[in-house]
Amino acid sequence: MLILASQSPRRKEILENAGIPFLVRVADIDESVRSGEAPNSYVRRLATSKAMAVTREPGDVILAADTTVVIAGQILGKPENAYDAKRMLRLLSGESHEVLTGICIFSGSKLQIDAESTIVHVSKLSEAEIESYVSSGQPMDKAGAYGIQGLASKYIERVEGCYFNVVGLPISLVYRHLKAAGVIPEFA
Numbered sequence: 691m692l693i694l695a696s697q698s699p700r701r702k703e704i705l706e707n708a709g710i711p712f713l714v715r716v717a718d719i720d721e722s723v724r725s726g727e728a729p730n731s732y733v734r735r736l737a738t739s740k741a742m743a744v745t746r747e748p749g750d751v752i753l754a755a756d757t758t759v760v761i762a763g764q765i766l767g768k769p770e771n772a773y774d775a776k777r778m779l780r781l782l783s784g785e786s787h788e789v790l791t792g793i794c795i796f797s798g799s800k801l802q803i804d805a806e807s808t809i810v811h812v813s814k815l816s817e818a819e820i821e822s823y824v825s826s827g828q829p830m831d832k833a834g835a836y837g838i839q840g841l842a843s844k845y846i847e848r849v850e851g852c853y854f855n856v857v858g859l860p861i862s863l864v865y866r867h868l869k870a871a872g873v874i875p876e877f878a
Contacts, residue, residue: 759834
């Protein structure tokens with residue numbers, strides 16, 4: 691059975707929409723960035739830590755992921771509060787940034803670790819737009835303080851790469867790895 695090691699409703703929805711059956715099992719891990727840690731290494735490490743922390747039953751295949759936003763080398767995780775969300779949105783306003791998602795598939799004794807990168811271009815935001823968006827509550831549980839699939843969609847000018855990566859799970863990359871691992875049959 692495929693186990694999704696995430697409580698993200700967006701990751702659940704992406705897998706459901708792709709027709710991939712799964713169960714959810716979550717373990718809590720420390721998501722702090724280590725000193726000098728590169729963004730790509732960070733998301734890969736967190737995805738691997740999540741996969742390894744989940745209880746496994748015989749035959750289980752664990753899928754874990756972690757998404758972060760990177761601008762000018764700075765990692766933007768989930769905002770701590772409304773002030774932090776506004777700070778992040780001001781950084782992203784009128785700029786392009788990278789969204790990175792690390793994935794880890796733990797099958798048997800084998801780990802498949804990979805990452806997807808997408809470039810997102812954000813229009814210039816006024817203070818009123820930032821205030822309004824933050825007051826909606828939507829930024830609070832999302833890396834970089836925005837969700838491309840929600841109210842913030844109107845602020846996104848262009849996406850270069852996988853849209854689903856920005857939502858939280860690069861489903862095409864995940865599907866290719868699950869197929870290669872024999873978790874999903876070729877005809878699925």
